[in-house]
Amino acid sequence: MMRDELSAMVLSAARAAMDAGVLPHVVLPEVIIERPARPEHGDYATSLPLRLARAARANPIEIAKAIAERLPASDAVAAADVAAPGFINFRLAEAWIAAQVDAIIAAGDAFGDLALGGGARVQVEFVSANPTGPLTAGNGRGAAIGDVLASVLQAAGYDVEREYLVNDAGTQTEVFGRTLLARYQQLFERDVQIPEDGYPGEYMIDVARRLKDECGDAYVDAAVDAPPPEFVVRGVDLMVEAIGSDMERLGVHYDAWFRERSLYTAGEAGGAPYDEAMAVLRQRGSLVEKEGALWFASSELGEDKDNVVVRSTGRPTYFASDIAYHYDKFVRRGFERVIDVWGADHQGHVSRMKAAVEAVGVDPSRLEIIIYQLVSFRRGDELVRLSKRAGNIVLMRDVVEEVGADAARFFFLARSADSQMEFDLDLAKKQAADNPVYYVQYAHARIAGILANAQERGLPAEGGDVALLTHPLELELVRRMLQLPELVQMMAQTLEPHHLPHYAQDLATAFHAFYTECRVLDADHPPLSAARLKLCAAARLTLARALTLMGVAAPGRM
RNA sequence: GCCCCCGUAGCUCAGUGGAUAGAGCGCCAGCCUCCGGAGCUGGAAGCACAGGUUCGAGUCCUGUCGGGGGUACCA
Numbered sequence: 001m002m003r004d005e006l007s008a009m010v011l012s013a014a015r016a017a018m019d020a021g022v023l024p025h026v027v028l029p030e031v032i033i034e035r036p037a038r039p040e041h042g043d044y045a046t047s048l049p050l051r052l053a054r055a056a057r058a059n060p061i062e063i064a065k066a067i068a069e070r071l072p073a074s075d076a077v078a079a080a081d082v083a084a085p086g087f088i089n090f091r092l093a094e095a096w097i098a099a100q101v102d103a104i105i106a107a108g109d110a111f112g113d114l115a116l117g118g119g120a121r122v123q124v125e126f127v128s129a130n131p132t133g134p135l136t137a138g139n140g141r142g143a144a145i146g147d148v149l150a151s152v153l154q155a156a157g158y159d160v161e162r163e164y165l166v167n168d169a170g171t172q173t174e175v176f177g178r179t180l181l182a183r184y185q186q187l188f189e190r191d192v193q194i195p196e197d198g199y200p201g202e203y204m205i206d207v208a209r210r211l212k213d214e215c216g217d218a219y220v221d222a223a224v225d226a227p228p229p230e231f232v233v234r235g236v237d238l239m240v241e242a243i244g245s246d247m248e249r250l251g252v253h254y255d256a257w258f259r260e261r262s263l264y265t266a267g268e269a270g271g272a273p274y275d276e277a278m279a280v281l282r283q284r285g286s287l288v289e290k291e292g293a294l295w296f297a298s299s300e301l302g303e304d305k306d307n308v309v310v311r312s313t314g315r316p317t318y319f320a321s322d323i324a325y326h327y328d329k330f331v332r333r334g335f336e337r338v339i340d341v342w343g344a345d346h347q348g349h350v351s352r353m354k355a356a357v358e359a360v361g362v363d364p365s366r367l368e369i370i371i372y373q374l375v376s377f378r379r380g381d382e383l384v385r386l387s388k389r390a391g392n393i394v395l396m397r398d399v400v401e402e403v404g405a406d407a408a409r410f411f412f413l414a415r416s417a418d419s420q421m422e423f424d425l426d427l428a429k430k431q432a433a434d435n436p437v438y439y440v441q442y443a444h445a446r447i448a449g450i451l452a453n454a455q456e457r458g459l460p461a462e463g464g465d466v467a468l469l470t471h472p473l474e475l476e477l478v479r480r481m482l483q484l485p486e487l488v489q490m491m492a493q494t495l496e497p498h499h500l501p502h503y504a505q506d507l508a509t510a511f512h513a514f515y516t517e518c519r520v521l522d523a524d525h526p527p528l529s530a531a532r533l534k535l536c537a538a539a540r541l542t543l544a545r546a547l548t549l550m551g552v553a554a555p556g557r558m
Numbered sequence: 559g560c561c562c563c564c565g566u567a568g569c570u571c572a573g574u575g576g577a578u579a580g581a582g583c584g585c586c587a588g589c590c591u592c593c594g595g596a597g598c599u600g601g602a603a604g605c606a607c608a609g610g611u612u613c614g615a616g617u618c619c620u621g622u623c624g625g626g627g628g629u630a631c632c633a
Binding site: 032034035036037038041045047050053054060083084085086087089129130167170171172175197291292293294295304305307308309310311312313315317318319321322343344345346347348349350351371373374376414415416417418419420421422423424427434435436438439441442443445446449450453454457490493494496498499501502505506509512513515516517519520521522557558 | 560561562563564569570571572573574575576577578579580581582583589592593594596597598599613614625626627628629630631632633
């Protein structure tokens with residue numbers, strides 16, 4: 001990547017300047033290569049001279065000159081100008097830029113891939129909503145963020161697994177079971193009520209019907225407050241199926257559906273993860289008994305307070321499960337990094353989870369937790385708050401059905417996880433043609449159309465000489481394409497996939513601008529035509545890659 | 559009260575401590591003898607407020623105000 005090369009070049013030039021005695025020997029900070037906002041400042045720039053000025057006790061301009069003079073030669077760099085108050089601005093050679101078109105075509109679908117991750121195993125766990133109901137529209141945001149983050153990390157060279165934790169062991173599962181049994185027995189005209197704190201949704205009746213179809217009246221006399229375990233398990237399975245199919249509709253595929261229950265049973269890998277994790281905590285003195293319950297002594301680790309892991313009833317809490325779960329991820333399964341994507345309502349859980357991971361002997365920096373702010377949905381002027389208990393709930397599958405998986409993903413993705421976002425369903429549906437996602441997809445389809453057209457007319461791209469690409473808009477388009485690897489690197493480092501939709505739009509804009517000004521198919525000028533067809537092919541590849549990373553379709557026509 | 563996130567254009571949102579803050583929608587004015595007009599070009603309009611750090615702050619720190627979330631032996 002050009003940026004890395006420039007960084008290395010500046011570093012070696014700075015060292016050369018120091019060795020020559022032109023600069024005093026000072027500790028060099030990381031050489032940051034930025035992209036100037038203004039074209040007249042070149043393609044890349046560094047402010048290293050400004051950063052060095054104080055330590056070196058020298059004028060930044062003089063430092064810049066000293067470094068610029070010693071930069072190693074490069075075919076890619078046409079100029080390295082010193083600019084006030086102490087920048088070095090790099091301008092790429094146009095011939096080099098044009099030549100990258102061939103490089104991109106050669107890279108093909110792998111354009112944008114990096115070796116950054118070195119094959120390290122990373123798990124991305126996302127959504128993991130309780131299997132007590134269908135996914136809400138808000139879950140869609142977590143799904144898009146987690147799925148695309150995983151794709152980005154894969155592109156960056158990590159070995160990635162996508163996982164969904166199925167909470168099938170806790171209190172909510174119990175409530176779910178009691179509700180389900182009541183609904184089931186109601187189908188047999190029994191006079192039973194769903195629990196007060198139960199799940200009133202209609203979908204529970206559908207699940208009950210499925211169970212009735214499968215099991216007949218086997219559970220008609222079961223005690224309502226003590227549903228048979230196999231009955232609940234089957235109910236959960238049906239919900240998990242529904243969740244899986246909702247995810248498929250959004251284009252999300254998991255590698256693993258991890259059962260919370262499995263944390264409590266011994267398996268081939270050894271004893272129950274829960275038992276092992278608790279043993280480690282106990283051994284390290286991180287568990288204290290008080291008020292009849294067992295607590296994780298997190299206040300001794302700098303937390304605000306301790307947290308219950310085993311209730312006075314003897315039942316483990318969700319926190320206990322999560323400790324065992326993360327113990328399993330790191331210690332049992334050996335992931336080098338684990339990324340959890342949680343909604344803002346889990347924010348309070350972050351620091352104690354990290355403390356717990358540390359307490360079981362794992363470097364907490366290996367656990368990275370992405371908190372995304374909650375989404376509010378709007379239908380026209382009406383604001384809809386999401387809650388599984390509320391009647392005005394918006395389901396993820398409804399959103400996907402209304403606006404399409406592509407638009408849904410694109411929109412969920414386009415805002416940073418830190419920002420609350422507003423999703424106007426009416427608008428997304430009504431103005432479908434104005435959606436940015438269509439703009440980007442249209443650019444892709446347009447290029448595909450041109451390439452197909454070229455074939456029909458017998459205008460081959462093969463043999464095109466990209467050195468003929470000298471028009472400013474042609475070069476601007478290539479410059480945009482060259483940003484993709486940098487973007488992948490940045491997103492993999494910051495775990496911020498929201499840059500992707502913005503990049504895709506910019507890339508599409510660059511193409512449209514080029515296309516408006518530059519005639520591609522031109523029988524009167526075959527060489528230029530062939531070169532531009534190559535440019536189109538590279539642009540299509542890059543656009544397709546950006547779309548694919550987002551999980552958005554790259555249509556050949558629309 | 560305490561903790562976390564956010565206040566950027568009329569609206570929805572971008573903006574790795576840099577050099578004159580961007581996009582989409584909306585608004586105004588233009589562009590089709592020609593490869594896909596679902597396109598292109600131009601214009602009006604903005605960093606909540608007050609201090610601080612820095613050569614340089616939308617970005618970092620502190621405070622105020624405003625919005626959201628958390629603060630359970632729920633998950």
